[in-house]
Amino acid sequence: MLAARPLAPCARVYQLPRAGSSTAEYEDAVATSRRGYRYAVADGASASAFARLWAQLLVHAYTGGSLDAPTLEDDLAPAQARWLELVGRRRLPWYAEEQSRRGAFAALVGLSLGVDQHWSALAVGDCCLFQIRGDALVTAIPLNDPSQFTVRPLLLGSRPAANGELRSAGAIVVADGTWQPGDTFLLMSDALAALFLSRVRAGGDPPLAALDFDGTASGFRSWTRRLRSAGCLRNDDVSLLWLGIDLDYGAVT
């Protein structure tokens, strides 16, 4: 019996903590839901505490299908309640209690692929999504130029009061489009996204040539460390979710 090849994107995840920090101190988070075709990267803000936990809760809320842009502030409530419950279990010294009162903050970018060849995305902060088709960068959200990265982005807070101005400030970014077999989607935390965009905007090579490592996890780590040492890449936690759509998608087999 003949059947069309199903959607089975190849998702590869690359991660490295900032130099001088341990894996336990890594505050980015990455999650994928292969069945739901949902993918997310979050970056906990280093100025807040318990941001690693918040970033993890956010990516799982997104890939679990719980976050929709029109109702985002309300949709965050279960993750916020869980964050508060987990943080509140511990007896905290005064400074951690003060950090807890202020809440944790994180950037989030999420991508949903549809089998109808549409995609939709949600982004808050400076984690980025890029769509590449052939030699062209066809989508870059929420930022599309390296000059747009700052150390003061608006981010998702684990305390509801922190998110009151996100929508009016235009910080909740949505996008959609279509994908084709052979497309590549890249989700990145900010340091790598800024480097990627600066290389792409410099022109010359195809976008994927900006990520000139060998595709292995160890190759990514060596490549990242070299870029940091050369001063090309800010010393920050780095996450990359590389999603390739099979060129044979939909072919009858």
Place this chain on the structure above:
Amino acid sequence: MAYQAEISRSNPTCFLFLVDQSGSMADPFGSSVGRSKADELATILNRLLASLVIRCSKDEGVRDYFEVGVLGYGGGKVAPALAGAVANLPIVPIGRLADEPLRVEDRLQKVSDGAGGLVEQSVKFPIWVDPRAEGGTPMTEALAQGHMALSDWVGRHPGAFPPVVFNITDGEATDGDPAPAAERLRSLGTDDGSTLLFNVHLSERRAPSVEFPATDEALADSFARRLFSMSSPLPPHLQTAARQEGYEVPNGSRGFVFNADAAAVIQFLDIGTRPANLR
């Protein structure tokens, strides 16, 4: 380019506070009733120290991005002003300071309710230094002792972001002109630049507060003008950060504030992403 060194646990920077504890600090502060300059100084200093601790506080504890010293001057002498287990230490890692306040008070603070309004919330307010006002004002000697402490520190941290000194005072030095000592202190540096000297001037004058001016034209008296002239110009990198924090900072701004809080300075230093919606 100067003032770009990464601040990290392996490459910390240093904050030194010189605090005026002389008799004139018992005088009233600005237009407030029943509140002295010494009261205001203690509030500013404790808030600055708490801001430093919180800036370094993470899930697992406080990361030693900073080292901190507090020298008090008054009563005819200059001496370390911290108490408890960190007393008499010229400079301590921020993690040790975090665990050694004299006490932690609960204070009410107005915070955003997320819907455009304000609500009162109880916040933790640690106290390391209580108000004190006694005798003369050996500011020149305090700047000289600060120079001594930091000479040693920069020798041990040649690649660090340069030390940041806050001198909190009413400006009435009684041991001569402090300007040459201030200049010597500012001349100390690391490979990343010279020591930054911020002066926080507390006055009984009922004049509007001034933050990071580029000239001394709006300053109320000769004490303010002298402290302004002793203050470091804000490096371009910090000017940019100050503007991102919402301050109007003209080119040529100096690290001087008059009857104002100076805790914002800590946010000018880059030790990672700080959300714009974190107040």
